[in-house]
Amino acid sequence: MKSKLFSFLMILVLVSCRQGNISQQEHKTASQQPKQTWALVVHGGAGNIREEAIPGEVEAQYRKSLDEALQAGKTILLKGGTALDAVEKVICILEDDSLFNAGKGAAFTHDGKNELDASIMDGSTMEAGAVAAVTDIKNPIRAARVVMTHSGHVMLSGAGASQFAAEHGLEIVQPDYFRTARRRRDLQKLIGKEKGGTVGCAALDKKGNLAAGTSTGGMANKRYNRIGDSPVIGAGTYASNSTCAISCTGHGEYFIRYAVAHDISALMEYRGLSIDEAARFVVMDKLVKAGGEGGVIGLDRLGNITMTFNTPGMFRAYAKANGEEGVFVFKEK
Ligand code: ASP
Secondary structure, three states, X not given: OHHHHHHHHHXXXXXXXXXXXXXXXXXXXXXXXXXXXXXXXXXXXXEOOOHHHOOHHHHHHHHHHHHHHHHHHHHHHHOOOOHHHHHHHHHHHHHHOOOOOOOOOOOOOXXXXXXXXXXXXXXXXXEEEEEEEEOOEOXXXXXXXHHHHHOOOOEEEHHHHHHHHHHXXXXXXXXXHHOOHHHHHHHHHOOHHHOOOOEEEEEEOOOOOEEEEEEEOOOOOOOOOOOOOOOOEOOOEEEOOOOEEEEEEEOHHXXXXXXXXXXXXXXXXXXXXXXXXXXXXXXXXXXXXXXXXXXXXXXXXXXXXXXXXXXXXEEEEEEEOOOOEEEEEEOOO
């Protein structure tokens, strides 16, 4: 009888221990689950974008295009896709849209050509890829990503970059694919010097990874195979899971010299600034004092975003897991 009672008690103890373990495990799993947050921020260039200078229907076109790109990126992130995939997709859509100075519709060089720059960075691995001064790769942002994943280098340029892209199955087009009458008029009037239209994107995915990318035709009327900040990691693009993901637009020479994208990250890392404080300090203080016009978009691992510019306007849009989203062109009043 005694031994029966003992075995019964032992079974009870074992069962309750097991249950204890299970509920502990369940608790652990729930608290370890990655936060299901995500965020996306996009720009279509900063510049002399004034309400009085842009006809309503043109503004509406820009808003529609930005929103289409935003929705495509949002769909990827909502489904649990990667920040890198969202960034590449958003930028591809804007490259294919001739409204923007990236891919089709790129600015003209002094010699009447189109030379494109792009870069992408994965904040989870610190890997990056870029192409510069390419003339026949349909989607330079795709090429930047393949450089990152398959070349063992960070930046390829000119004919070599095209050869590499072709070898990796990317679409090569005739150089005149990028030309549009509108950008040629800009060049002829020489008003395009500081015209916006560069595109960029930063994303946070549900796994908590950050990525950023930028693509441009560069400054109109550029000469001598000039390359701007957009393909330069740390200047026009930067992403690190420990701080932020940033894409810049503006007068590239300043963004290179002030290492703008990395400077924002460094202020967060070493000074503990928030993403918006860091971006505002660099764009509204340092760059303004230096005479560097432009803006940045970016986000951090919590999904806080910044869209900061020292020009009259910047085409921009964002969406967040909490349902907030919007498309903006001019300064908020
Ligand atoms: N940052 C680009 C460049 O200097 C131009 C732009 O963003 O408008 O090439």
